[in-house]
Amino acid sequence: MEACMMLRRESELVAELHHLLFPSPTTTPSLATSKLTGLCDTITVGGECLQLQPPGLTTTTTVSGGGRRRGRKRVREYVKLLQADDQEVAADGAANAKPLPCGKTRRKQQTTTSTLVTRVPDFDGYRWRKYGQKQIEGAKYPRSYYRCTNSTEQGCRAKKTVQRNDHDDDTNGGGAAVYTVAYISEHTCKSIESVAPVILETTVVRTNQQPPAVVAAGSSCASSTGGNAKSESPATSSSDIIASTWSSTSSGDVRWPSDQHGDYWRHQLLAGDEDSWDTKYTPVTTSANSGVLIGEMDMTGPIRSPVQITADANWMDDLLLNGLIDDMFNGSIVSQLSGL
């Protein structure tokens, strides 16, 4: 009975993670708030900071109201690329305005920024092209900038930044790096391939060693000044981790980051009741990594998503409908794949 409840809890979390990473265009702030309860510390919508308790996973979704300020050159490029947004972008350029406090005065051209902390920074199912890397002041490791590979062909606006956290788990003996991934804007592209992935492992760790990270309203609101990467700082300071590893249902179509194998972690349910559930990372091996556990992902290579999925990414719903999630959590799929 308890195990059943825990499995259901994890299914809910996976679904919520999916909603977080691939929000539907029709998602309303109120819906997002309700869907993410228990996942996020805070949600900033239109400049208002909502505190959610208790914090489960360190995932902060920010819907900024002001849009990102751009220079005249960038504005012109966007007029070309994003004809649908020409009026809003032109307004941006014409305004050339000073920053708006908490995005309270500008509401057009909303950008959605989702930040999560993960051990597997490339599990989101999209292909990304790296276009820059920057050493951030105070950060131990450089931040990498990626845009969707469909940005040129289809004008997809999705971007993400990946930065290895300073406080990685070296002290825990695991040696697994932890990355902060900030997703900026939503995908407007349509992925060519649509292979539904099978989730090998989905692990959620909630550490109890420190009180729930309370993100100051001021710092969260600051992200609304433009939805820039600075908004990820609250999540970076947390110890909560989301880690997921994806694979594909069709053998041979699995795309791992070049020269990398990713991390595999077998989830173990440790707690009894639904409110105090917890999981534990345990390294596992699969056919994908030939029995060699790579403790740390090489971030110098290209970031590619393990699988190609459609932009609307309804595969999770399919998985839920087909009961594959339960199989996944029972380890049957992992066992099957491991035996291949």
Added chain:
DNA sequence: GTAATTTGACCCAT
């Protein structure tokens, strides 16, 4: 040959 990555320079906001 094509695609992706690297990396110094540049732009812009603060």
Added chain:
DNA sequence: ATGGGTCAAATTAC
């Protein structure tokens, strides 16, 4: 002046 984000030529990988 400084820091973050992006560009684009050069380089590398497939």
